[in-house]
Amino acid sequence: MTHNQPPRARGVIFAMDGVLCEPEPRPGCPPRPVFGAREFIDWCRKLGLKLAVATGADTIRLEADLHEAALPPELFDAIVTGDEVADEKPAPDVILIAAERIGLAPADCLAVEGAPAGVRAAKAAGCRCLALTTTFPEGQLLAAGADWIAPDLASVPEGVLVIRSQ
Numbered sequence: 618m619t620h621n622q623p624p625r626a627r628g629v630i631f632a633m634d635g636v637l638c639e640p641e642p643r644p645g646c647p648p649r650p651v652f653g654a655r656e657f658i659d660w661c662r663k664l665g666l667k668l669a670v671a672t673g674a675d676t677i678r679l680e681a682d683l684h685e686a687a688l689p690p691e692l693f694d695a696i697v698t699g700d701e702v703a704d705e706k707p708a709p710d711v712i713l714i715a716a717e718r719i720g721l722a723p724a725d726c727l728a729v730e731g732a733p734a735g736v737r738a739a740k741a742a743g744c745r746c747l748a749l750t751t752t753f754p755e756g757q758l759l760a761a762g763a764d765w766i767a768p769d770l771a772s773v774p775e776g777v778l779v780i781r782s783q
Contacts, residue, residue, distance in 0.1 A: 626778045628726040629661050630715045630744065631693075633672035633679060635731025635752040636770075638686045650686040651751055653771025658692055664778070667719035668692065671711040671728075673699040694719045707734040709742035716742065727777055729770075733761035747777050 634640050638648035661668055672679055676698045683690055690696060695718035702710040709723075716723045728739030728746045732753055739746040740762040748763035755766045765774045 625664075626666065626725060626727045626745070628667035628669065628716065628719050628721045630669045630671050630712055630719075630726050630728045630739075632728075632730045632732070632735045633670060633674055633682060636729050636749055637670065637688055638682045640731065640752040648682045648685045650688060651749065652769040653773075654686070654688065657770035657773060658688070662692075666778075667694045667721060669695040669697065669715035669719050671697045671715035673705040673711065675700050705734075706732075707737035707741065709738045712738050712742040712744060716744075730758075730763070733757050736761035736763045745777075747773065 631637050636651060637654050639651055658668065670679070670693050674682070679696065679698050680690070695715055697711050697715045697718065699705055699711065701714060704710050712728060713723060716726050723743035726744045728744040729749065730736045730739055730746055731749045731751050736746050736748050736758055745764045746762065747765045747767060748758035749770070750758065750766060750768050758766055765777050767773050
Protein backbone atom coordinates (compact mmCIF):
# COMPACT_ATOMS: atom_id res chain seq x y z
CA MET A 618 0.00 0.00 0.00
CA THR A 619 1.30 3.41 -0.91
CA HIS A 620 0.95 6.32 1.46
CA ASN A 621 -1.73 8.06 -0.62
CA GLN A 622 -4.16 5.10 -0.65
CA PRO A 623 -6.82 4.99 2.06
CA PRO A 624 -6.81 1.95 4.32
CA ARG A 625 -8.98 -0.95 3.25
CA ALA A 626 -11.36 -3.05 5.32
CA ARG A 627 -9.72 -6.22 6.57
CA GLY A 628 -12.90 -8.23 7.07
CA VAL A 629 -16.51 -8.58 5.98
CA ILE A 630 -19.31 -9.65 8.30
CA PHE A 631 -22.39 -10.93 6.49
CA ALA A 632 -25.95 -11.19 7.73
CA MET A 633 -27.82 -14.24 6.42
CA ASP A 634 -31.39 -13.38 5.35
CA GLY A 635 -31.51 -10.92 2.49
CA VAL A 636 -27.70 -10.87 2.24
CA LEU A 637 -26.37 -14.37 1.62
CA CYS A 638 -29.79 -15.96 1.05
CA GLU A 639 -32.85 -14.44 -0.54
CA PRO A 640 -35.37 -13.53 2.14
CA GLU A 641 -38.40 -15.68 2.85
CA PRO A 642 -38.41 -18.15 -0.03
CA ARG A 643 -41.79 -19.30 -1.28
CA PRO A 644 -43.26 -22.23 0.70
CA GLY A 645 -41.64 -25.47 -0.40
CA CYS A 646 -38.77 -23.66 -2.13
CA PRO A 647 -35.28 -23.81 -0.65
CA PRO A 648 -33.42 -20.54 -0.06
CA ARG A 649 -31.27 -19.34 -2.92
CA PRO A 650 -28.16 -17.20 -2.71
CA VAL A 651 -28.61 -13.47 -3.25
CA PHE A 652 -27.48 -12.53 -6.75
CA GLY A 653 -23.69 -12.15 -6.74
CA ALA A 654 -23.15 -13.64 -3.27
CA ARG A 655 -20.64 -16.31 -4.28
CA GLU A 656 -18.74 -13.97 -6.57
CA PHE A 657 -18.53 -11.27 -3.88
CA ILE A 658 -17.30 -13.84 -1.34
CA ASP A 659 -14.69 -15.08 -3.83
CA TRP A 660 -13.57 -11.49 -4.56
CA CYS A 661 -13.18 -10.78 -0.83
CA ARG A 662 -11.14 -13.98 -0.44
CA LYS A 663 -8.85 -12.93 -3.32
CA LEU A 664 -8.28 -9.65 -1.50
CA GLY A 665 -7.24 -11.61 1.59
CA LEU A 666 -10.14 -10.47 3.75
CA LYS A 667 -11.44 -12.39 6.75
CA LEU A 668 -15.09 -13.40 6.38
CA ALA A 669 -17.75 -14.04 9.00
CA VAL A 670 -21.48 -14.64 9.21
CA ALA A 671 -23.40 -12.93 12.01
CA THR A 672 -27.04 -13.98 12.11
CA GLY A 673 -29.92 -14.05 14.54
CA ALA A 674 -30.97 -17.43 13.13
CA ASP A 675 -30.29 -20.55 15.15
CA THR A 676 -27.53 -22.95 14.15
CA ILE A 677 -29.87 -25.53 12.59
CA ARG A 678 -31.54 -22.96 10.32
CA LEU A 679 -28.22 -21.35 9.40
CA GLU A 680 -26.68 -24.68 8.39
CA ALA A 681 -29.76 -25.61 6.34
CA ASP A 682 -29.87 -22.23 4.59
CA LEU A 683 -26.16 -22.31 3.75
CA HIS A 684 -26.50 -25.84 2.38
CA GLU A 685 -29.55 -25.01 0.25
CA ALA A 686 -27.88 -21.84 -1.06
CA ALA A 687 -24.73 -23.84 -1.99
CA LEU A 688 -22.56 -21.73 0.32
CA PRO A 689 -20.39 -24.14 2.32
CA PRO A 690 -19.64 -23.02 5.89
CA GLU A 691 -15.94 -23.47 5.08
CA LEU A 692 -16.14 -20.26 3.01
CA PHE A 693 -16.21 -18.32 6.28
CA ASP A 694 -13.59 -17.87 8.98
CA ALA A 695 -16.26 -17.58 11.67
CA ILE A 696 -20.00 -18.07 12.04
CA VAL A 697 -21.98 -16.62 14.93
CA THR A 698 -25.65 -17.48 15.40
CA GLY A 699 -28.49 -16.23 17.54
CA ASP A 700 -27.94 -19.24 19.82
CA GLU A 701 -24.76 -17.55 21.07
CA VAL A 702 -26.08 -14.13 22.12
CA ALA A 703 -28.52 -12.92 24.74
CA ASP A 704 -29.65 -9.87 22.76
CA GLU A 705 -30.49 -10.04 19.07
CA LYS A 706 -30.11 -7.29 16.48
CA PRO A 707 -30.36 -4.28 16.74
CA ALA A 708 -28.06 -5.04 19.69
CA PRO A 709 -24.50 -5.30 18.31
CA ASP A 710 -23.59 -8.49 20.20
CA VAL A 711 -23.57 -10.95 17.27
CA ILE A 712 -21.47 -8.59 15.14
CA LEU A 713 -19.02 -7.86 17.96
CA ILE A 714 -18.49 -11.60 18.53
CA ALA A 715 -18.01 -12.18 14.78
CA ALA A 716 -15.35 -9.45 14.58
CA GLU A 717 -13.60 -10.87 17.64
CA ARG A 718 -13.60 -14.39 16.16
CA ILE A 719 -11.93 -13.20 12.97
CA GLY A 720 -9.41 -11.25 15.05
CA LEU A 721 -10.38 -7.77 13.90
CA ALA A 722 -11.73 -4.59 15.41
CA PRO A 723 -15.26 -3.82 14.19
CA ALA A 724 -13.92 -0.57 12.68
CA ASP A 725 -11.79 -2.72 10.34
CA CYS A 726 -14.85 -4.59 9.06
CA LEU A 727 -17.58 -3.97 6.53
CA ALA A 728 -20.93 -5.33 7.68
CA VAL A 729 -23.37 -6.38 4.97
CA GLU A 730 -26.96 -6.25 6.21
CA GLY A 731 -30.45 -6.56 4.78
CA ALA A 732 -32.69 -5.07 7.47
CA PRO A 733 -32.84 -1.84 9.50
CA ALA A 734 -32.22 -3.75 12.76
CA GLY A 735 -29.07 -5.26 11.24
CA VAL A 736 -27.86 -1.88 10.01
CA ARG A 737 -28.38 -0.40 13.50
CA ALA A 738 -26.48 -3.36 15.00
CA ALA A 739 -23.58 -2.88 12.58
CA LYS A 740 -23.35 0.84 13.29
CA ALA A 741 -23.60 0.27 17.07
CA ALA A 742 -20.74 -2.23 16.77
CA GLY A 743 -18.59 0.35 14.96
CA CYS A 744 -18.66 -1.15 11.46
CA ARG A 745 -19.23 0.59 8.14
CA CYS A 746 -22.38 -0.90 6.62
CA LEU A 747 -23.51 -1.90 3.14
CA ALA A 748 -27.25 -2.58 3.10
CA LEU A 749 -28.98 -4.62 0.42
CA THR A 750 -32.49 -3.71 -0.70
CA THR A 751 -33.57 -7.35 -1.01
CA THR A 752 -36.11 -7.05 1.83
CA PHE A 753 -36.46 -3.41 2.87
CA PRO A 754 -36.57 -0.21 0.80
CA GLU A 755 -33.57 2.07 0.47
CA GLY A 756 -35.13 4.83 2.59
CA GLN A 757 -35.56 2.59 5.64
CA LEU A 758 -32.01 1.27 5.35
CA LEU A 759 -30.54 4.77 4.97
CA ALA A 760 -32.63 6.02 7.92
CA ALA A 761 -31.15 3.18 10.00
CA GLY A 762 -27.65 4.45 9.19
CA ALA A 763 -26.43 2.45 6.15
CA ASP A 764 -23.31 3.90 4.55
CA TRP A 765 -24.04 2.35 1.14
CA ILE A 766 -27.03 0.75 -0.55
CA ALA A 767 -27.08 -1.91 -3.29
CA PRO A 768 -29.78 -4.14 -4.78
CA ASP A 769 -27.59 -7.26 -4.46
CA LEU A 770 -23.99 -8.40 -4.10
CA ALA A 771 -23.34 -8.18 -7.84
CA SER A 772 -23.93 -4.40 -7.65
CA VAL A 773 -21.69 -3.43 -4.73
CA PRO A 774 -20.74 0.26 -4.95
CA GLU A 775 -17.12 1.15 -5.53
CA GLY A 776 -15.31 2.10 -2.35
CA VAL A 777 -17.23 -0.08 0.14
CA LEU A 778 -14.00 -1.64 1.33
CA VAL A 779 -12.33 1.71 2.00
CA ILE A 780 -12.10 2.72 5.66
CA ARG A 781 -12.34 6.48 6.08
CA SER A 782 -10.82 8.07 9.12
CA GLN A 783 -13.46 9.23 11.60
